[in-house]
Amino acid sequence: MLSIRNLHARADDMEILKGVNLEIPAGEVHALMGPNGSGKSTLAQIIAGREDFKVTAGEVRYRDIDLLELTPEQRAHEGVFLAFQYPVEIPGVNNVYLLKAALNAQRRHRGETELDAFEFLQLVREKMQLMQMDESFLNRGVNEDFSGGEKKRNEVLQMTILEPTLAVLDETDSGLDIDALKVVANGVNSLRDASRSMLLVTHYQRLLDYIEPDVVHVLADGKIVRSGGKELALELEERGYDWLQSGNAA
Amino acid sequence: MSAQPAIDYLAERHAERVVSEPDWLTATRKTAMAYVAERGLPTTRYENWKYTNLRSLHRKQFTPAAAVTIDVNDVPQLGANGFHTLSFVNGQPQEIHPGSPAQLMSTVFERQPDALAGRLSALVSYESHPLAALNTAFFADGVVIEVKAGQHFDQPLLLEFVSAPAAGPALICPRVLIVLEANTRLQVIERYVGLPDSENFTNAVTEVHLASGAHLDHYRLQEATPTDTCAQLLAVHQAADSRLNTHSVDTGGKLVRNDLHTWLCGPGAEAHLSGFYMAVRTQHVDNHTVINHNAPHTTSREVYRGVLADRARAVFNGKVVVAKDAQKTDARQSNNNLILSGKAEIDTKPELEIFANDVKASHGATVGQLDDEALFYLRTRGIGERTARALLTFAFADEVLAAIEIPELRKYVEETVTRRLPDHERLAKLT
Known part of the structure; x- marks a missing residue:
């Protein structure tokens, strides 16, 4: 499980996270909502190991490992995965190469044998079918000239292949039409199981119609100001965030 | 500074070796020798030599390359059974295989003494390319490649110039003349490779004449030892609708200077230049290219990329000249450099001289x-930092290397580049 306690973080001179507390037990899916600039993406990136933010207090533990002590790649080896809000285009590195390098790096870490070319392709094809992606994509550069929707699909494809135990999805739903949203949700749901924790960062209740969260949290001004069941998302959709920020009503 | 004593010494040694050659060539050599004797090697006071200093060569007493015996197995194989291959070791030709489009110059001089008169050196201006004078004065044997109209060579021709340790520093002057008649096509690979501990100066000149509709793919692969100095001039004359594709790859050498000069002299002529250089430690690689658009409706594309680490230094100077009558010229140029160390240095300079008014020209x-x-993205996928850096560096290079159309050669070059990256063992497994 993921356990974040009193996390404070800053970028340059600005304090962004001001004491975040968050627990995600194994097997649960939590949604993280909140107004723009509240620190949602910062939190997602700190979990993955982004070094641009300075953690000034608090801790992030996952399965009793102090994540903040690990490099991004070590975190990945421990089962952490971040689906990027803005997936990076990497011309010259093709998708199949990245998938293979990523999968084998993690298998080596876990002491498993690397997949041979046949097994690997079989796995990739199966997952691509799930994500309704065309095979031609394999030999294209990573995210190179992909549409916004294709990039998001690609993030979830990587996730279904790497099978992380802690997945953080940063606005994976933004920019998707309804059909693409269903495909992406389907991919995410295929990974739900009792050992896996997920954190969905989103602005829209819509995603949660397809991926039902166990808990919804609201992050505002660097703190979790409210947590509740999935009905909280519906309430936010109706009332916005102001009622939460102004004086911590209820 | 007068270079006379060194030149006299070289000339004497040279004369001992050349038995007989046509009078016109002797005259050509004399002019070249006089030029070298008067001007010496180019200094940094020359505009085109501002960033590349040949001072280290002055301190050495070069002898003309003499025959040395080497074990061919010491030369890393290009893995090319499907190529016509002609090798030179320190300027001395090895055996030539039947069916090859290449002939030795000495053979041509013997059989038809005047066949190359007016052709050889026709494209070389000593003022623009002073080292070409040194080559002309002292080249021993060379290669002539002629493809007559209707002739067909499917296999690439591989010319290997091996630099091997000799008694002292040797001056090696490879000389190549390529003539493609109308509508013929040829792939030529010039490979410059060295054996450890040589301290030679390889100073090559290749002249190319492309008749109308002719198509040459020219590959230049330089992987000399880090103690060698290498220079080359590739000079090309292009008639209408001819096409020149060049691929230049530099991974070796201590001090490297490449000059590439093409003249697009007929409508429809196209030149596509691509280059990659990777320099580490104190390597110095200088690429000077000149494209002369002398006719309307001519096209040039130029893409050079470099990776520099440690204290390496590179120079890129890309000049494009569009003549007054060369309307509808379309010229694009780019040079991208990846600097892996704060102490590496690149001097990059595009030069456009446009005298026509209806042209498309761009550079970057x-x-x-x-x-x-990108680095963070790869690391979140479990790829270690060193491997991720190597992977991104390779990807940067491969965008140029992917233009190499001969699969075995592309593989060889990619492997050569990969071997020079940190953590390459991890990468190799994945390709």
Whole structure:
């Protein structure tokens, strides 16, 4: 499980996270909502190991490992995965190469044998079918000239292949039409199981119609100001965030 | 500074070796020798030599390359059974295989003494390319490649110039003349490779004449030892609708200077230049290219990329000249550099001289580091930092190397580049 306690973080001179507390037990899916600039993406990136933010207090533990002590790649080896809000285009590195390098790096870490070319392709094809992606994509550069929707699909494809135990999805739903949203949700749901924790960062209740969260949290001004069941998302959709920020009503 | 004593010494040694050659060539050599004797090697006071200093060569007493015996197995194989191959070791030709489009110059001089008169050296101006004078004065034997109209060579021709340790520093002057008649096509690979501990100066000149509709793919692969000095001039004359594709790859050498000069002299002529250089430690690689658009409706594309580490230094100077009558010229140029160390240095300079008024011409140069975003992305996928850096560096290079159309050669070059990256053992497994 993921356990974040009193996390404070800053970028340059600005304090962004001001004491975040968050627990995600194994097997649960939590949604993280909140107004723009509240620190949602910062939190997602700190979990993955982004070094641009300075953690000034608090801790992030996952399965009793102090994540903040690990490099991004070590975190990945421990089962952490971040689906990027803005997936990076990497011309010259093709998708199949990245998938293979990523999968084998993690298998080596876990002491498993690397997949041979046949097994690997079989796995990739199966997952691509799930994500309704065309095979031609394999030999294209990573995210190179992909549409916004294709990039998001690609993030979830990587996730279904790497099978992380802690997945953080940063606005994976933004920019998707309804059909693409269903495909992406389907991919995410295929990974739900009792050992896996997920954190969905989103602005829209819509995603949660397809991926039902166990808990919804609201992050505002660097703190979790409210947590509740999935009905909280519906309430936010109706009332916005102001009622939460102004004086911590209820 | 007078270079006379060194030139006299070289000339004497040279004369001992050349038995007989046509009078016109002797005259050509004399002019070249006089030029070298008067001007010496180019200095940094020459505009085109501002960033490349040949001072280290002055301190050495070069002898003309003499025959040395080497074990061919010491030369890393290009793995090319499907190529016509002709090798030279320190300027001395090895056996030539039947069916090859190449002939030795000495053979041509013997059989038809005047066949190359007016052709050889026709494209070389000593003022623009002073080292070509040194080559002309002292080249021993060379290669003539002629493809007559209707002739067909499917296999690439591989010319290997091996630099091997000799008694002292040797001056090696490879000389190549390529003539493609109308509508013929040829792939030529010039490979410059060295054996450890040589301290030679390889100073090559290749002249190319492309008749109308002719198509040459020219590959230049330089992987000399880090103690060798290498220079080459590739000079090309292009008639209408001819096409020149060049691929230049430099991974070796201590001090490297490449000059590439093409003249687009007929409508429809196209030149596509691509280059990659990778320099580490104190290597110095200088690429000077000149494209002369002398006719309307001519096209040029130029893409050079470099990776520099440690204290390495590179120079890129890309000149494009569009003559007054060369309307509808379309010229694009780019030079991108990846700097992996704060102490590496690149001097990149595009030069456009446009005298026509209806042309498309663009250029761009970049100097940068690895993309932090991409690095973080790869690391979140479990790829270690060193491997991720190597992977991104390779990807940067491969965008140029992918233009190599001969699969075995592309593989060889990619492997050569990969071997020079940190953590390459991890990468190799994945390709």
